[in-house]
Amino acid sequence: MRSSAISASPVDSLLSGTPLRLIVGLILLTNGFFPALWILFTSLKLEPELTQQPITWLPSDPTIQNYVQAFSDQPLGLFLFNSFAVALLSTALTLLVSVLAAYALARLNLRYRGLILSLIIAVSTFPLVTLLVPLFEIMRALNLLNSWTALVLPYTVLSLPICTLMLVSFFEGIPRDLENAAMIDGCTRIGALFKVVVPLAAPGVFTAGILAFVNAWDEFLLALSFNSSPNLRTLPVGIQLYQGEFTFPWPVISAALVVGIVPVAILIVIFQERVVSGLTSGGIKG
CATH class of the missing domain: 1.10.3720.10 (MetI-like)
Known part of the structure; x- marks a missing residue:
């Protein structure tokens, strides 16, 4: 037991706790997927909704008009x-x-x-x-x-x-x-x-x-x-x-x-x- 504890790396020891692993995973997930999700949500909004205050995260009235316009x-x-x-x-x-x-x-x-x-x-x-x-x-x-x-x-x-x-x-x-x-x-x-x-x-x-x-x-x-x-x-x-x-x-x-x-x-x-x-x-x- 003692030898395995000594051989464990500092990173493994730091992340040994389940809550901490969950937090680190959520941070990595947010950093990786949030920009892509924000681009997706923006593509489903119209210009007035994008500039309104306060900012709305999800499109209130999703539309594919932007995709049609992108191709036209x-x-x-x-x-x-x-x-x-x-x-x-x-x-x-x-x-x-x-x-x-x-x-x-x-x-x-x-x-x-x-x-x-x-x-x-x-x-x-x-x-x-x-x-x-x-x-x-x-x-x-x-x-x-x-x-x-x-x-x-x-x-x-x-x-x-x-x-x-x-x-x-x-x-x-x-x-x-x-x-x-x-x-x-x-x-x-x-x-x-x-x-x-x-x-x-x-x-x-x-x-x-x-x-x-x-x-x-x-x-x-x-x-x-x-x-x-x-x-x-x-x-x-x-x-x-x-x-x-x-x-x-x-x-x-x-x-x-x-x-x-x-x-x-x-x-x-x-x-x-x-x-x-x-x-x-x-x-x-x-």
Whole structure:
């Protein structure tokens, strides 16, 4: 009993009480869900109700007029399509490259493996704003501005470090004997990778894919800088068009935000178990 008490961490001791755990849980829940709920409630209100005093938390007369206006004032459907296409393409490319890179780092006897991992970690810490001008010059030199490619390639590069590091920890936890047996049965090394290793590391692959998709879905700075064509605007860029020079139609903007949140929320709900498994397993193995 004494040894277990000594081994318990201060955090575990602090949160050992049920009431305190409940309070901490409520604080985290409020911090995570309150902004989303406030946006949802705002999207169901009309402008007069939003500005009245005292503030009403719940809409007194819920309406979907703001959603109708969000689609009529701007081509919101086009923004959604562009964001989905760019995010999906960049996620697929990110997973392909990161799987190959992570497998090489986990399985091959690379001479400078430690240095490569350190460089990957260092690159992942670069602020996006510092990369804006170099990336813009590269896209302009390649004549890729005003195209999906101008976003797909940078989004892939930006998501590669974290996805590669995550997958390295998963691949290292898979016994080599399994892929060796597959190669003895006639598989090539690439065949063993995609038929044996990747399925076994499915939670990590799904988690990396979700991270890459969300990063591309939410990104604003590059999408605003690289694509000036109205037909290529993504959702984050399109939402800022709802505000006027002197007007901020918050209910309509909130409706557009809710429409943008729904696809990601559905994605998280569908793959919830795999994402949670990937995050916890990656943390344990790392």
